[in-house]
Amino acid sequence: MNITADKLKRTALNEICRKYGGKMVDFHGWELPMQFEGILKEHNAIRTSAGIFDVSHMGQIFVSGPESFRLLQRTNANDLRKAVTGKGVYSHLTNESAGLVDDIIAFCLSLNRYLVIVNATTSTKDYNWLKTQAGKMEVTIENKSDAYSMLAVQGPKAPDIFKTFAPEALKLPRFGIVEKKLFGQDCFVSRTGYTGEDGFEITAPHPVIAQIWEQLMELGKPYNMVPCGLGARDTLRLEAGYLLYGQDADDNHTTYETNYGWVVCLDKGEFMGRSILERQKKEGVSLKLTGVTLTEGGVPRSGCKIFKDGKEIGEFTSATYSPTLRKGIGLGYLSMPNLKNGELLEVEIHGRRVKAQVQKTPFYKGTAFK
Amino acid sequence: MPKPEEARYTKTHEWIALEGDQSLVGVSDHAQHEMGDVVFVELPKMNQKLEKDKPCTVVESVKSAFDIYAPVAGEVSAVNAAVTGDPAIINQSPLEKGWLFKMKAANPEDLKTLMDWNAYQEFIKQGVH
Structure with a gap:
């Protein structure tokens, strides 16, 4: 598909990114900053102090209802029992041949209510896949990707920046999530990220995301927090060994082939692609x-x-x-x-x-x- | 070292400036901005023959690799070892410390066929790359 410049999707932080000097590029149909002052500077800021990203292109799928656990357990390689209330689990959505539909984080918000964070390019595909797999299950699946923005504050100083902004977030373990009202709107704060550093991600409705960004920028000043772009995001995640779906992982490679064997829980019961993974575990890849x-x-x-x-x-x-x-x-x-x-x-x-x-x-x- | 106004420029954003019987070659300030942080440089070999507008070396930034094209025909007469040791020099000082190599132009008059400072400024403004 050839996407012309005027058809690029813009996030609710587009103007903010421009204001801070973001060099905007076409990222799979989204207009996002490649860099602000420079990839090295941004990369080093996150490794030593803190940086902030617009990650609003990421998708949000809500799964709720009596059979929400059953649906997610059957479509994921990881064991959703690890996602107790207030906690998320990194997992692979698998297809019949154990290839990856997507790599995701599934958070349990409360009993029978899950927030699944999915990749930008795959949100519609994931939604359709879950709908198909759900069949007649008693479950509601909603793709809210167009309703939410998302930002990430990453780096060893991220907890200091969140001290007054969201003190409850400091108690979160890695992959923990808490619902919180920010500027009057229901938002989610999780201790997650794609950089290999400690940090938080905030999922918020569009109208308040710019205010959240600006307040965090203010709180980040003593730590020289800088806005960061896709360039640094890529060098950081690759150093951390994280997969980029569409490049390192796809429908044709299994979780064992991606070398993420720790994600696979064969003993949790039946799930999509399990028999293939069981064979690969025994025979190797x-x-x-x-x-x-x-x-x-x-x-x-x-x-x-x-x-x-x-x-x-x-x-x-x-x-x-x-x-x-x-x-x-x-x-x-x-x-x-x-x-x-x-x-x-x-x-x-x-x-x-x-x-x-x-x-x-x-x-x-x-x-x-x- | 040349003043920016004294160098000649290519459409591929190299600069070249006569210094005695040799010419210094590097990338323009505009080019280093576009590249972003330079992290690796592969320099041409001594005495390597250069053909005008043919790639002769590579400058790599974090985000991408950039071919460097010979501004005129000639032969490599020196390389700047300082930029291989500390490639960031190209960002910091593209027209002075960040020169890439020296060459002996087959015909020094060829330099005059390239854009002068004013023409190059105009060229950048038009956004032609």
């Missing part, structure tokens, strides 16, 4: 998303080929320069799924072979991992 770091100069990009002993064994689905580690890093599906940490590889960049090695992910463990 033929290809696996593997972390690779460069051991000499160069910047790998998605599509760059990866070699072992001169033989091509895959290519990067995501790759970049890691500002924290100051070297090239990337993820790619390799046809040798049992490579050990540190095994030597080569990567082709602009026709040049560059030395690299297998690297267990995350490449970098920020405060979210502690």
